Amino acid sequence: AQRVTQPEKLLSVFKGAPVELKCNYSYSGSPELFWYVQYSRQRLQLLLRHISRESIKGFTADLNKGETSFHLKKPFAQEEDSAMYYCALRGYQKVTFGTGTKLQVIP
Amino acid sequence: GAGVSQSPSNKVTEKGKDVELRCDPISGHTALYWYRQRLGQGLEFLIYFQGNSAPDKSGLPSDRFSAERTGESVSTLTIQRTQQEDSAVYLCASSPGGGLAGAEQFFGPGTRLTVL
Numbered sequence: 001a002q003r004v005t006q007p008e009k010l011l012s013v014f015k016g017a018p019v020e021l022k023c024n025y026s027y028s029g030s031p032e033l034f035w036y037v038q039y040s041r042q043r044l045q046l047l048l049r050h051i052s053r054e055s056i057k058g059f060t061a062d063l064n065k066g067e068t069s070f071h072l073k074k075p076f077a078q079e080e081d082s083a084m085y086y087c088a089l090r091g092y093q094k095v096t097f098g099t100g101t102k103l104q105v106i107p
Numbered sequence: 108g109a110g111v112s113q114s115p116s117n118k119v120t121e122k123g124k125d126v127e128l129r130c131d132p133i134s135g136h137t138a139l140y141w142y143r144q145r146l147g148q149g150l151e152f153l154i155y156f157q158g159n160s161a162p163d164k165s166g167l168p169s170d171r172f173s174a175e176r177t178g179e180s181v182s183t184l185t186i187q188r189t190q191q192e193d194s195a196v197y198l199c200a201s202s203p204g205g206g207l208a209g210a211e212q213f214f215g216p217g218t219r220l221t222v223l
Binding site for chain 2: 006032034036043044045046049051086090094095096097098099100
């Protein structure tokens, strides 16, 4: 079975503070992991994927197979980062999403 | 080209009625997914299509829920004898298919279903 856990429903940080959105997964094979974001009144969209090792809008995420984690990080939060963030795992024929973390950046 | 579209955008129905939700994926996308998002909760996987076959129906919550897909295009999600707990936003997503190219899902705007 594949499972994605996002332990925080809500994360509030001040503008300029570092951000870390936690994601842990359970999967027996070699996972593909993603972060999706949903801004207010917009569609859910892909933010980044682990295989690309990219930085999007200042966000990065490193796959740690030992800890089975894929935490999303940004050194300095911006107000426009306020959104709902979902971690997702693509396994065999199926994508599993976590329950999401709402990031609130306080000005 | 156009993204994923869903219709209707909003549906209000009475308990016990049947409803049909429609999803038009991006042209050429072979994979199609349905999710449910209850108020204040995360995405709940319902069903996945590869072409017009559904290898994974494990997320359908009950036999009142069913889904079909015609070829590699339109999909309909049908909920029979709706209950109040069916109230949610139903999201559809499509992706190009297998391999890395198929990894990103493109989401529709959702259908907000309210069962009175």
